[in-house]
Amino acid sequence: MASNSFGTLFRFTTWGESHGPAIGVVIDGCPSLIPLSEDDIQPWLDKRKPGQSRFMSLRREGDKVRILSGVFEGKTTGAPISLMIENTDTRSKDYDEVKEKFRPGHADYAWFTKYGIRDYRGGGRASARETACRVAAGAVARKILGDGISIRGAVVQIGPNKVDRLRWDWDEAGNNPLFCPDAQMVSEWTAYLDSIRESGSSVGAIVEIVASGVPAGLGEPVYDKLDSDLARAIMSINAVKGVEIGAGFGAAELTGEQNADEMRSGPSFLSNNAGGILGGVSTGQDIVIRFAVKPTPSILKPLRTLSTDGQETEISTKGRHDPCVGIRAVPVGEAMVACVLADHFLRKRTS
Amino acid sequence: MASNSFGTLFRFTTWGESHGPAIGVVIDGCPSLIPLSEDDIQPWLDKRKPGQSRFMSLRREGDKVRILSGVFEGKTTGAPISLMIENTDTRSKDYDEVKEKFRPGHADYAWFTKYGIRDYRGGGRASARETACRVAAGAVARKILGDGISIRGAVVQIGPNKVDRLRWDWDEAGNNPLFCPDAQMVSEWTAYLDSIRESGSSVGAIVEIVASGVPAGLGEPVYDKLDSDLARAIMSINAVKGVEIGAGFGAAELTGEQNADEMRSGPSFLSNNAGGILGGVSTGQDIVIRFAVKPTPSILKPLRTLSTDGQETEISTKGRHDPCVGIRAVPVGEAMVACVLADHFLRKRTS
Amino acid sequence: MASNSFGTLFRFTTWGESHGPAIGVVIDGCPSLIPLSEDDIQPWLDKRKPGQSRFMSLRREGDKVRILSGVFEGKTTGAPISLMIENTDTRSKDYDEVKEKFRPGHADYAWFTKYGIRDYRGGGRASARETACRVAAGAVARKILGDGISIRGAVVQIGPNKVDRLRWDWDEAGNNPLFCPDAQMVSEWTAYLDSIRESGSSVGAIVEIVASGVPAGLGEPVYDKLDSDLARAIMSINAVKGVEIGAGFGAAELTGEQNADEMRSGPSFLSNNAGGILGGVSTGQDIVIRFAVKPTPSILKPLRTLSTDGQETEISTKGRHDPCVGIRAVPVGEAMVACVLADHFLRKRTS
Amino acid sequence: MASNSFGTLFRFTTWGESHGPAIGVVIDGCPSLIPLSEDDIQPWLDKRKPGQSRFMSLRREGDKVRILSGVFEGKTTGAPISLMIENTDTRSKDYDEVKEKFRPGHADYAWFTKYGIRDYRGGGRASARETACRVAAGAVARKILGDGISIRGAVVQIGPNKVDRLRWDWDEAGNNPLFCPDAQMVSEWTAYLDSIRESGSSVGAIVEIVASGVPAGLGEPVYDKLDSDLARAIMSINAVKGVEIGAGFGAAELTGEQNADEMRSGPSFLSNNAGGILGGVSTGQDIVIRFAVKPTPSILKPLRTLSTDGQETEISTKGRHDPCVGIRAVPVGEAMVACVLADHFLRKRTS
Secondary structure: OOOOEEOOOOEEEEEEOOOOOEEEEEEEOOOOOOEOOHHHHHHHHHHHOOOOOOOOOOOOOOOOEEEOOOEEOOEEOOOOEEEEEEOOOOOHHHHOHHHHEOOOOOOHHHHHHHHOOOOOHHHHHHOHHHHHHHHHHHHHHHHHHOOOOEEEEEEEEEOOEEOOHHHOOHHHHHHOOOOOOOHHHHHHHHHHHHHHHHOOOOEOEEEEEEEEOOOOOOOOOOOOOHHHHHHHHHHOOOOEEEEEEOOHHHHHHOEHHHHOOOEEOOOEEOOOOOOOEEOOEEOOOOEEEEEEEOOOOOOOOOEEEEEOOOOEEEEOOOOOOOOOHHHHHHHHHHHHHHHHHHHHHHHHOOO | OOOOEEOOOOEEEEEEOOOOOEEEEEEEOOOOOOEOOHHHHHHHHHHHOOOOOOOOOOOOOOOOEEEOOOEEOOEEOOOOEEEEEEOOOOOHHHHOHHHHEOOOOOOHHHHHHHHOOOOOHHHHHHOHHHHHHHHHHHHHHHHHHOOOOEEEEEEEEEOOEEOOHHHOOHHHHHHOOOOOOOHHHHHHHHHHHHHHHHOOOOEOEEEEEEEEOOOOOOOOOOOOOHHHHHHHHHHOOOOEEEEEEOOHHHHHHOEHHHHOOOEEOOOEEOOOOOOOEEOOEEOOOOEEEEEEEOOOOOOOOOEEEEEOOOOEEEEOOOOOOOOOHHHHHHHHHHHHHHHHHHHHHHHHOOO | OOOOEEOOOOEEEEEEOOOOOEEEEEEEOOOOOOEOOHHHHHHHHHHHOOOOOOOOOOOOOOOOEEEOOOEEOOEEOOOOEEEEEEOOOOOHHHHOHHHHEOOOOOOHHHHHHHHOOOOOHHHHHHOHHHHHHHHHHHHHHHHHHOOOOEEEEEEEEEOOEEOOHHHOOHHHHHHOOOOOOOHHHHHHHHHHHHHHHHOOOOEOEEEEEEEEOOOOOOOOOOOOOHHHHHHHHHHOOOOEEEEEEOOHHHHHHOEHHHHOOOEEOOOEEOOOOOOOEEOOEEOOOOEEEEEEEOOOOOOOOOEEEEEOOOOEEEEOOOOOOOOOHHHHHHHHHHHHHHHHHHHHHHHHOOO | OOOOEEOOOOEEEEEEOOOOOEEEEEEEOOOOOOEOOHHHHHHHHHHHOOOOOOOOOOOOOOOOEEEOOOEEOOEEOOOOEEEEEEOOOOOHHHHOHHHHEOOOOOOHHHHHHHHOOOOOHHHHHHOHHHHHHHHHHHHHHHHHHOOOOEEEEEEEEEOOEEOOHHHOOHHHHHHOOOOOOOHHHHHHHHHHHHHHHHOOOOEOEEEEEEEEOOOOOOOOOOOOOHHHHHHHHHHOOOOEEEEEEOOHHHHHHOEHHHHOOOEEOOOEEOOOOOOOEEOOEEOOOOEEEEEEEOOOOOOOOOEEEEEOOOOEEEEOOOOOOOOOHHHHHHHHHHHHHHHHHHHHHHHHOOO
16 A cells, blocks of 8 residues: 655655665655755755765766746745756666565565565665655755754764764764764774675664754654654664664663662753653653664575576675765755754644 | 554554553454454454563453454454454552652653643653554454464563573473473573562563564565564564664674575575565574663562653552563564564555 | 544544433644633533423423533643543433344444444434534534634425425524525425424425635645535435535536636636535635434334344334424435535645 | 555555656555456556547547566565656647646645745646556456456536436446446537637536445444545545535435335345445345536646735746546546555455
């Protein structure tokens, strides 16, 4: 059934395959009179774009976004905003071997079981290329939220190597291609990723997104909780295997008094183990989300698998792939958070 | 806006407050001709019911479910199934202090900001009592899924104390009031919870749910992924702060070849780091979900907070509360997983 | 699949069968802080209640509504409002013949084909008794809309007998049991209905609903148009076979200049062929909806039909039935219009 | 809020304005493995295309549809199908006067009130050009339904002139540009429309759609009734003011025994006043829908109106417009019926 849309009041629908003529997103529910042009969207796509460092896929995607509808004389009209990005660098020949084999860790086998057909070229619809559409939608969501709300992301762990939170610097996270908020860790990660890449392998990562300036009162009890919608949004990103809010899994080890975010006048809170959300509704504190990204499943090292006709075989993926897809997940995670917040920002007007 | 429903094809809507006359759930989308009676639902409610051990709230909830519609001559008719549970033990006087203060870690402040009013008696709509409705819906979902699919849960960690997975025994998990799958850990946890309770505190926990027998092909790309819907479902449970699938956050430290679930004839998989889901679609392996539950926020120890009129004050909760709400989350987590699977089980027929 | 809910931001879900223990409705999305008690709902139910005149079913339904949730200290809290009406006069023995035969013009055959089972007692879920839940939801919708918006209905035609619009009097429509706005027509309709009833037959009717005071700007292009949602709402009422807005089917015979609602300062319109809606959005004029209700299909006169095992037979319905169900459709139509307007009233805040 | 999608399991989302670079539709929920190419869609677009006779707008739209996603090696993959039609003949200069004035009978005033901005070029998003996307979606819906289900439409009345149903000939309806099923009426309508056009006016029409071969059991009680969804679908088409099923408004004048569709073995029905739907569910009979289309509001004759800054003025529309938009509504109505049936065709699998 229909399943390519996200959101309720602010809803976007994506389409397109990795190696088709184009990908795109239709953004529905954006209020009118918001100034919008390609220049508001393109920088976020550029941030996600592969080929920016040697730790991203070498594929060069022009990723030039074009607004096809919903904007008139520089402002949104309330009509759906259709955005399209043409696929320009689609070397289909790279994927000939993939045609006959299921790649472990990919959607190949599961989707083939479901649909009985699969567009094997570059992962088709399952490709992370789809996330460019999410980033474009997120750019529009940010315009709805306005400048008072900032949504920033950083990589906090690659393989076993974690950043030192005492050295956290948001500006630094924007200055290096690894979205690392810890200046001293950049060179360490760089060397580590070089070794991973040279060994034909890949590695996982943990990403953190922080939304600041979110007013209290966003979110809904009981099934459309803000954290529930955020968990869904984040878990829908390719390769994500876990998501947590505030203290997250660490909360399991806390006692009630350790976990309590006591309140003082302001209102202010003496801690933020809740990650800015209580009972599914924002409290006005920073919203803090962390998620785990598995290692890129396409690796040079040979893996045992099945052919599409059920024979045992091996596969070694020689295409262009990131040693750590978690890095590129940063702008995607930011975008999904922006879209969830924009949806609840509009919902709040109806409570 | 409307936000008290969960699911798409199999959708349930819950209503009711902790201290109102009753709580209930309307289950819509259950196929016809499924044998159903109160006896199919009551045992699951009994499993969740408080007051079963000294580590659960002392509140005695009769929790007798009544079917008000949708069943005729012992079978479902395709019409909505309305279930009601009367609230019988509602000592409203216990909550007088709560009326004037926001309890840290509760929905109180956030919901009051959103709605400008709050039913403070026992948490009102924010009470964990609402989860009885989820458990009832889950019982119907299990009937749709049939006996071939089992959904079982266990507590795997309380505070810093983890079970030994080498001693995992599902039968044991059903035999002790802590849902502990490790027989040797039961006494250790018991002593630990006694000390927590005596100190007027509480502690968090981690729960694991495993669904076996799920056929390959359930779930949808790209935004209604099975894991995405599971994450949403689990995160909507009171006090949950994190959710992960398969290797989860541990995947961040794995390399591509460690994480790969290689395939052999059958098809069989040589590991299950994916937790039974790839590209948002089930693979036929066990679906494995873990989630973190924060410590009960209502504790005897005094906490700094604000009164509803903004004055700094302290609160100490003397009501009936579990030292570890994570324990009672087991049947709730199972139920939410059952509901998500039933929804996608029906969806699969349309692909 | 789930199909017993109506609305988006203001959404209600109904449950219950004609001869089960109760029927009910869960109203989700009502804003908080709206004063609400049973006294706000009961009068509308009383208006719909059968047994009020000899032209309505003789069934005596107590129809006493009870609020089970969502209201605290006399005000809505933002939580779902659960309303229940017990079924008190359910003479199941009346329906024994119906058990074995499909009644022409009823849902019997179609639903049995779909579900393979049917609760034959009084029509079960297909009974017009379900519309009491719509009326209850409509009462809450009216509270959201406030006193500035009035929604009134009247019967404008019974069989071939139409009211004279020059004699239209809204007060009169509230004073007679036929909801007839034309005082002179009341006795004529009464005599006509007596003859229909005595002949063991029934007859159709046309109902008109007018919503006044609706602000301009309610409704959505392109698929959630206000008129589109109204048409859906009205057509979902039992026995309705047609719906029109403004000039409706009469517009087919008009020329462009006859149909044009010219504008003057105010803004004011020189006519209202549009029925208050253009491009799916309200203009501030009265919203005018008309709908046709077929004759009660349950009649004393014998009709040819099939038994549930496929044999040719006859059926003559001896139960308690209205000679003209169109009369009772008036408060139901009003309620559905109120619910659609309340939904779009909340939606407007998000544009 | 988001409002540019239609359908549940089979859902399409349209985008684009009359004078933007393109219009398009994303079709989500089409099952996999259905053969599909542009050749399956283009003929239906050609049928709707303006400029085919002197009674349609002179605008020449190439209306060449392009499939951008969701099809691989000639078959659907289960991924969303993105279709785009470029706007090639967009003479924006024609619409300069419209910029400053609200056109009576158009969305202009209502939408401006709602959004505070309007793309006045050719009606922008409110243009009937959007219906090309519906027709494209309908073409895909027909593929899902298969050859066993036919959906055909005809004009049955233009102004006061009705076809003679005794001369009904579906082949004839496909042979003349007026979709007239009565060969003798074609010349009469032609002369009538010539006179209307010469007088600078326009006229309304009534269209009838018949779906044959629809199996019993499609549709849902109580709020997603098949007729309810059809009414919504049809009423969402530009300029439609009324919709009826089977006997429709005529049912108001029938008695119970006249209206009853008695049943005999087969099952067969002795009449079809129900229009193929009872209790919201199909019976296996032909589904018969009729709808009224108002006269084209853009006419040469001057009409009194307001300027966008509130001044009283007149407007005379000189652009390219059909004297009777009801004619072009035929393929659009067919398409919307096809989409509703495809949605319920998939839903049926889940009951």
